[in-house]
Amino acid sequence: MVQDPKQAGRSAGPAGSAAPTAGDRSSNGLRSPWIVLTAVALGTMMEALDGTVVAVANPVIAVDLDTDLSTLQWVTNGYMLAVACVLVTAGKLGDRYGHKKFFLIGMAAFSATSVMAGLADNIGMLIFWRVLQGISGAVLAPSGLAVLKATFPKDRLKVAIGVWSAVGALAMAAGPFIGGVMVDLLNWRWVFFVNLVVGVAAFALGAWAIPAIRPEGAGRSFDLPGVVLLTATLFALVWGIIQVPEHGWGAGRTLGSFAAALVLGTLFVLRERTTAEALLPPSLFRLRAISIGTTALLVGGFAAFGATFYLALYLQQVHGFEPMQAGLGLLPFTVLFGVGAPTGAVLNQRFGPRVPLSLGLSLIAVALLGLSWMTGDSSYHAMWPFLAPLGVGMGMVAPTAIEMIVNSAPSQLTGVASGLQQTALMLGGVLGTAALGSMISARVSTVLPQELADADVPEPLATSLEQMSKVVSQGVVPVPEGTPASAARAAADAGHAAFMEGFQLAMLGGAAFVVVGALLVLLLAPRAEIVADADATPTSDGERDTAAGAETAS
Template sequence: MTEKQAFWFLITICLGAFMSHFTAGIVNVSLPYLETIFQSPLNSIQWITTSYLLVITALLPIMGKLGDRYGHGLIHNLGYLFFTLSTILIAVSPNVYVLMFFRILQAIGAAMFQATNIALLSFYYGKEQRGRALGIMSSVVAMGAMTGPIAGGLIAEWLSWQWLFLIHLPVAVAAVGLAYRFIPIQRLNYAPKSIDPVGALLFFIVIAAMIYGLSSVNTHGWLSINIILAFITGGIALALFLLRESRQANPFLPIQVLSIPSVSVGLITSFITFFLINTVLVVMPFYLSHMTSYTPLYVGLIITAYPLLFAVTSPVAGYLSDRFNLKLFLFIGLSCIVTGLTIFTYFLVDLSTFSLVTVLALIGIGMGCLAAPNNSYIMREVPLTHAGSIGGLIALTRNGGMFLGAVLGLGMLSGRTGQPPSYTDFGSIFKVSVIMGLLCFAVLGYGVFSERQKKQNDLQLEESS
């Protein structure tokens, strides 16, 4: 791949990373507007967002597995096409139910390119450039998450609802054309093993049931028949999935690869850190709205400190992690995140506006230092035959962590029925987050220790032979 091709290859990958997070943010902030437009109750309208998240998260490992079998470029580029066509269909939907159906199709397309983009970058960029490429993509993700809500607010104020989806159509069309030109779709040069369809279906049911159950708890309550049935279904599917996996010569999840310390530790780290980050991003607007006199616009500007510093730091950290010990960046990033959460836990009530922005910026720097190096840490020992599967699991841990972080934050805030949240409530949420952060330190420490033990054992085997 020439330097020019590598440049446009990365641009094309980043367009998808931007679009999927931009459209999620733009729709999330516009749900009240859509509720008014379609004259539907909020518990129906919220499925425009929930169904999108549910389908993407549940399909990520499956799409990654399909990428391993049929080629990451093929699945990725088909995802762009699917996403673009469904965007057009959403804009001409006659009612909210048709819109939800096409939104699900859009989520399928997003899952296809989200599950394969890390595998593509890992394959076409060597270890000496991989961190920089992943850092740039992480920065673009942050930019999409940052600009989506702003665009959603402006469209809800000035334009028709169709523009919530049509606004990114030019980018989507450009992505389809660039993908056709710069992302190869040839089959891989090895004989891929078949995919276990029953295992894939059971895994989908597990993820979908758990997401539905947890996302509906605040609406229906833990003892609702819908919630109980969702968790029972998920539990039965999980038991059947584990039983089937133990008997398969080619299991759906690559167990041997997951046993590599850098892979398992990196995936757990990804889940915990995105859990921590989304807890902050969900809870902090409630704190600023209920406990201060800030306007919604001012609240939004304060929160922007996190994605802005994340976007600035991520490519720099990715570049440096290619040249220095990348595990160092994992500990630096996690230290920044836990420090910020600790300040929120014990000093939140005393923080000025400038201090709030500074702490959010510190957390953004921490996530920028951690995200891309952690993805490199995971992928560096993953064989090409499983790059798509592990790339899909990376995206799954990111989305799953963000989802559960939101569930924890909103669940703890809504636990005081009929009462507004207090400083104690916010402090308790951040205290739980600090504990999770310390647990992540232990996981990273275990990973470093396991790698050293493995190297020593390998060295002893070489000497004995």
């Protein structure tokens, strides 16, 4: 059991007493918390690199393993589904059996499955190992963040989470360049093999430095029905969102997935309200810091990751950038995320979470509004200034919201809270990509015929392109070989003009969504610092926020 706070700083008791807690680290000779941060940050760096380097390698993988685009997408979608479905459960397992143990298990498994993915000789085996890699990442991620909470005192936790977030952002920024170098000089398999090098270093450092703190209640029962219901709910929800870009919101398979998610989610909530050992207690969301922090991550992920997805398409399809060039073109976003993260931590420390959250979301809204003025003729120099507020804003939102959620959760639910915040961020990104894509697709299908007519595209070619408006919605204008150069050029200009009209609408829609989120945060977020952990979540609807989630007087 975790040591009583009154005992913090005293010498450890005799053999058989509780393992040291975060409050004991100095007197018990535990490793420096900054060494622990280094180990956890290496794990974060490995995960962040994996996402961007794989994206760069996808075209080469498609050729080498002889697969089509729809199948290739499952290299990413399979990973994403696995992560989303397992995060909260993995966090709960870490709460129950120890976060150091699960961090190391996740690290070892992620490294091993990365190697197996690199050795895959067909697309089916690659997708299989990517799914297992996603499960491993879901085990690793929440325990890493929970380790930081257990290691750092409250007055330093904000800074630690800011550094942790910045490392992830910088790894994402370096990913396209590193991936491009490995693909060009070695081959695509090395984008997976590189994880072994980072993973071994993080495992060794973590095994040496991370304190083994005995979890509370390891002998209590486990909410297995809750695990099954939550996993099924998240699977149905993410599966439905994944179907949207190809089939639309009104397709039978999409609506069926959302209906299943609704039914399963209702059963999960009913289960959690009645069981004594809930996987994700509904009362947790009555802590204002947790509910607002989750909302901020969902909104920020929706806007930032949805926008950058279509900005990458804009750079590659409209301006003809190579994948690595497009990744480098997005550097202002990822690098300035690394600037925004410590800035948000300082503002959070000084003024509380309301200021960095509302300011960060406002910067994101300004960025999307600016991007909505982009046209097919706009140069890169007209785009990158808006990537700066997008990166700084998301850098301020993510660490602040993460710290709110993790710091506000009862100590016995730290892993669950860590899984919750990462699930919110991932769902926001998936939903943003789908929703913004739907806006683009709807606008393209409306304006494409007129754009083709205005460009004097020959009628047979125009008719063919109108029937392929979903492809044009990705910025691709599929002109058949042998088309006269003048007609091909006119068709490309018309298709790109239609895509950009859709892009403009999507950026405006995203900005409006973020403004609503910013207003909610401004009205409801705690005005001052979260000051203490709660030992238990609220037990009744009328109960006020505990000290963990309540705001102090400002």
